[in-house]
Amino acid sequence: MSLYTENRGSAFSRPTMMATLNDFNRVESVPIAVLKDKDLDNNFQDNERRTQSFPNISANAGREINHAVYLYASQLYASLKPKIKSERLTDSDAWCANATPPQFPAEHEKYRRHVYDLAFSTLKYQALLEDIMLDSGYYAYYSTPDESHALTMVILQDMQDRRFIKRHKKHDEPFIDYVNEVEDDLLAYKTKLNAALAKNRIKFKAASIEYLLPENVRQFETKTVTLPVYAWVNQIKSDMQTVIDTLKEEGFVQVNSISKVSSQSFALDPQCKDVLVFHSDLRDELENHQLVKNYYLILQDKTSCFGPHSVKALLNEGDDIIHTHIGSGKITAHMASLMNQEDSTVFAFGVSSPTHKDTLKDGMTEYEVQNVRIVEDNFLEVLPTDIRFKNVKVILLTPPCSHSGITDPVDYMLQEGEDASILQDLSKGGVDEDKLDELIALQMEYLKHAMKFSRAQAVVYCTHSINSEENESVVTKVTDHFNAKLTAKQMPYRMTPPTLPVTIDGMDKHRQRYYKVEPSSEMSGCFVAVVTREATPDEQLTAADIIARAKAKGLMGAGGGSGSTSSSDQALENGEVVEGGKRKKKQQRSPRSKSVPSIRRVNAKGKHSPPNRIPRTSPTRQQRKQRSKVSLPNTSSEEDYRPVATKTIIRKPRTATVTTSRTPSTTKSATAKITPTTTSTTTTTTTKPERKVELKLRQFAWQKL
DSSP, rough: OOOOOOTBOOOOOOSSSSGGGGGGGSSOOOOOOOOOOGGSSSSOOOOOOTTTTTTTTTTTTOOOOOOHHHHHHHHHHHTOOOOOBBTTSOOOOGGGOOOOOOOOOOGGGGGGHHHHHHHHHHHHHHHHHHHHHHHHHOTTTTOOTTHHHHHHHHEEEEEHHHTTTOOOTTTTTTOOOOHHEEEEEEEEHHHHHHHHHHHHHHHTSSSGGGGSOOHHHHHHHHHHHHOOOEEEEOOOOOOOHHHHHHHHHHTTTEEEEEEEOOOEEEEESSTTTTEEEGGGGGGHHHTTTHHHTSEEEEEEEEGHHHHHHHHHHHHHTTEEEESOOTTTTTTHHHHHHHHTTTEEEOOEEOOOSSHHHHHHHHHHHHHHHHEEOOOOOOOOGGGGGGGGGTTTEEEEEEEOOOTOOOOOOOHHHHTOOOOTTHHHHHHHHSSSSSHHHHHHHHHHHHHHHTTTTOOOOOOEEEEOOTTTTTTTTHHHHHHHHHHOOTTTSOEEEEEEEOOOOOOOBBBOTTTOEEEEEEOOOOOOOSEEEEEEEEEOOTTOOOOOHHHHHHHHHSOOOOOOOOOOOOOOHHHHHEEEEEEETTEOOOOOOOOHHHHHOOOOOOTTTOOOOOOOOOOOOOOOHHHHHHHHOOOOOOOGGGGOOOOEEEEEEEOOSSSSEEEEEOOSSEOOOOOOOOOSSSOOOEEEEEEHHHHHHHHHHHHHHHHHO
């Protein structure tokens, strides 16, 4: 919590009347919190001394300060339009009404980080700087700020950061008369300004000026000092081993743990296999390194790498991706580096202006990325049934958030291309409730629209916030909202953990549905969750889709990536079963067994019939008629048949002679007298049921066999 009240204003004017030091106690500042006596530094007069809690925390360390940096920082500070915090100054926005962000020419691009560092420090100590100018008499009480207020604030912040030691000017540095005049005026007041700073420390019992900051901002200050530098290898232009060998040739030593990294060594990140970790002291050196300038190494915060690696674990060959917020393009380029550029396409949304689009195209050319397609449409207005996105299987959603997990806001803003407004929010410890509610509503809207893409198998939701309202609450509410509208035939959505080699401490302790990291001295805070959609019965899924869905559920592990499949995946695709590390060919079922379910039946005698046997049924009358008309082919041997009996019947008017002959035995005769009642006729009939007898005997022989 800040030691200053939140309704204090700031000033920008150079007053004509100067207040005296006797007016120091005229208006007292109301402290919100007071430090304990054991935390105090008794020697407040020694302003050169810093406590061990903030070693080397000076923002001026390693910073190149000149008139150009002062001017750009004042323009950036005024463009953010911070409200005046001091009650002893007139609250007026006239000093920043027409302010715009600075435009850096090519020769001054190297000053960008220094400018943002100075502007952010000025925002953090705004209330203290206003009190120093009022207490020292540099500003008169209740004066109105003018157009030089922003420049005065940034120069004063740099002076107090240097302990009011005169800045050493280089002979070749940029010189601006207007800036030099304001700097000389402040140097003339440096004794009174220094005394005013010491009195404010005494009044609030602060061991150092860092204790005048809000609690969460002060904690981030200490973590920023030891925060490592992360960089991922652009595998489109090079590979991991080549980059590692190049670093070793330059004198770097590879160590096996991040805790062992020093200014002369580096390590491989255990979670993201294409990320290298360097010491925090190497930041400036790495920014000017040839590997970074030639885009073989891309400096980026580690939390921004979780999204691309989570997407990679869900992809299969030929799948497309949608990235909703491209930003600086580094996250999009990282995904392209991890996937096959020939078969897959990344559709990137979030272009803010034509200039932004041109910058992104130039960046993709430098990265040698060829499969990124920049879409100028608003993602919320794109139809989920658009033919352009028919092959999209994964959507990476990185919506705007409060950035409450960011440890180094300046570094993050420069890497991700975020708006400078996050500096103002993070300088006071976070966003207000009204803005937080707007962000939550926007995040839910983006997630709802992403889940409307029916062909997408998963949505990867990533934020740089540690607020549960922006993270698990948003995902849970949206999935429950969609599941409530589903019919009986539709499959529900569910939240699954990302496929990352993370520790159990970072996972959801209850159900392990997401990955959440708190800010620390090793990395910033973030949140990653995957929303998967089950397949509906009427969907025609290929083998590749089934494997990709299994990976989305975490069943296939993190080894599978786009462009390459693991041995178990390849075995499944080839119809092989892996048991005990050995492959066995899967048994092929006969065509008959595919159409008949394998069920063991019990016959009337209680015996089990073999599986897959079709039960015998009696033929219908129509089937018997057709069977009698069709003669079966004679495929049996002669020994399958019995001798066929031949009967010959001869009828006469009064008598009938029946001659019965059996082949090959002799023929027998019989004579009988018949008294007819009708006209006498003589009929001789010879019957040889060759066809019927043959059919019957064939059936009998088959049954016997």
